[in-house]
Amino acid sequence: MREAVEKNLFRGFSVGTNNVKISILQYADYTIFFGEASMENVKTIKAVLRTFELVSDLKINFAKSCFGAIGMPDQWKHDAAKYINCSLLFIPFIYLDIPIGANPRRCQLWDLIINKVPNRMVDKLVSIQRRFLWGGGIEQKKIAWIRWDTVCLPKEKEGLGLKDIKTFNPALLGKWKLSLCQHQVELWARVLDLKYGGWRSMDEVTRGTNESIWWQDLKMVLINRNRAMIFKME
Incomplete structure (x- = not known):
């Protein structure tokens, strides 16, 4: 993923006025990709995941993987999730057993x-x-x-x-x-x-x-x- 970002094959998510780029977060066997909502990014994620499988001889559990986007039409989200071969992500979602996007005062x-x-x-x-x-x-x-x-x-x-x-x-x-x-x-x-x-x-x-x-x-x-x-x- 780092090489894909350096070659402008994947555009990460920008934070703040200094445009700090976030493209991936990892903890143990949990991984989250962040990026602009574009089919180019979706195709790059698919390629990165497939490359990982070939190099490591491991299989990614797409049945437990999810894809989501903010501000995009529902049909685009479904098409992108289908391309990656995973389910659609809904907010709030669970990451490290913590609900992300939920109201913490409940x-x-x-x-x-x-x-x-x-x-x-x-x-x-x-x-x-x-x-x-x-x-x-x-x-x-x-x-x-x-x-x-x-x-x-x-x-x-x-x-x-x-x-x-x-x-x-x-x-x-x-x-x-x-x-x-x-x-x-x-x-x-x-x-x-x-x-x-x-x-x-x-x-x-x-x-x-x-x-x-x-x-x-x-x-x-x-x-x-x-x-x-x-x-x-x-």
Whole structure:
């Protein structure tokens, strides 16, 4: 794919005013191609995949592969998917078990995933933890003999060392700022910098922007944390 891009046989997706090109993302055995919606790109993808099969002596599972496009007629999408011999992709879709394009503030989205968890889902998870700890079941409750905040204390402070999701989740989200600062040359960091302003913009309150829900929630966690730290210092 890199050679196809260098020879202008495939045109990737441009991000930001500096036109950072994204043509492929890979993680383990997951692969996503990004590019302009054109039949030339579709033919190049088909050629790249076929070349991979011939060189590696491996077979691509086209039954699990999907093709999608934004802003193109339905008939064009069907024709392109048929040419590649795969099914049509619908948004939201699943990538690494995460729904891409779905609203992350819907509690149903997080039934199987823990990342940016709504308060209702946090309460549900804590309830499951408590019932498991005190020997109850999904429909059965037993007496909690110790306060939950005591249970979540470290063992050296006479707790059980369980993670408090309400504080642990914001801590994980806060690590995004450190990662952005330390990996500014990486592709994912450059994309976030062009789209949202990078780690420097995380402490800025903005209104009426086109920021994604994920970025807005991430900024809110960091801004609230900074306010708490300032209040504590005062």
